[in-house]
Amino acid sequence: MKSKPGTVELAHGAGGRATAELVAALFARHFDNDWLARGDDGAVLPAPAPGERLVMATDSHVVAPLFFPGGDIGCLAVHGTVNDVAVMGARPLWLSAAFILEEGLPFADLERIVASMAAAAHAAGVPIVTGDTKVVERGKGDGVFITTTGVGALPPGRELGGARARPGDAVLVSGTLGDHGMAIMREREGLNFTAPIVSDTAALHGLVEAALATGADIRVLRDPTRGGLGTTLNEIASQAGVGILIEERQLPITAAVAAACELLGLDPLYVANEGKLVLICAEADAERVLAALRAHPLGRQAARIGQVLEDARHFVQMRTALGGRRIVDWLSGDQLPRIC
Secondary structure, three states: OOOOOOEOOHHHHOOOHHHHHHHHHHHHHHOOOHHHHOOOOOOOOOOOOOOOEEEEEEEEEOOOOOEEOOEEHHHHHHHHHHHHHHOOOOEEEEEEEEEEEEOOOEHHHHHHHHHHHHHHHHHHOOOEEEEEEEEEOOOOOOOEEEEEEEEEEEOOOOOOOHHHOOOOOEEEEOOOOOHHHHHHHHHHHOOOOOOOOOOOOOOOHHHHHHHHOOOOOEEEEEOOOOOHHHHHHHHHHHHHOOEEEEEHHHOOOOHHHHHHHHHHOOOHHHOOOOOOOEEEEOHHHHHHHHHHHHOOHHHOOOEEEEEEEOOOOOOEEEEOOOOOEEEOOOOOOOOOOOOO
């Protein structure tokens, strides 16, 4: 079937004139920078400062719908990979982007996505320096899939990782939980709530640097995306060989998100976030780090939610509002598919 005018055609992925015109008219125009402008198969990039190590992270984005309250697949692709680099303690430097486009995708939608990516990359100060585009037949791609890879520089002596959590450490989050996942579900299911639910998608490297600048003994940073807080804490407990206890009363969850989760039969502990940090630090530094998070625009609702325990079983538990305890187990299956 022939594509409609103003839509992506198979020829745009064939590597010929149509591909060159698409790259020049859309991607190169929005992502314009000196590295990309060379038009080579890769980017030759300057080395980081002496003693710094490279951090690299990659992520694929298949969110449906492509546009949602607070963002779209384009800015999400930038933020997700910038954040994966940042939570390693690294300074994000460059991004690559690969697009799988479906035949028939309207150019207007593609341009809106690419413009959003360009704006997000510019705001983060992390240029997209190389990329690739392929086109698949109608019905085989669901509009557009995007894979981004990020490279960052890790300063000497800075070590962060799940295995570094220690019994007695404090567990913090940088803000409200579940906003992104519920914004997607609200759009996907056509739900109407009195209070709006907007995705929290954001680049977190500035918030990370604000926390690290305190000089606190920060052991672990994570962005609790797919699988949410519950899955993230289980990953950390398993890596470090510890237990974690969180307090239900301390969890920052908006009334709108709580209501949406109750309506849909979902547990907010497993709902994705795209602009929040989980931070584990030494107990003595917890208040100092919390103050630094709250002083940043992206951390105003930061909260201390629990502590790390000795536990040979590596359980994550939650003390409920009624005073009992429940196990916060690994997520079984996919509570919310196609969320990022």
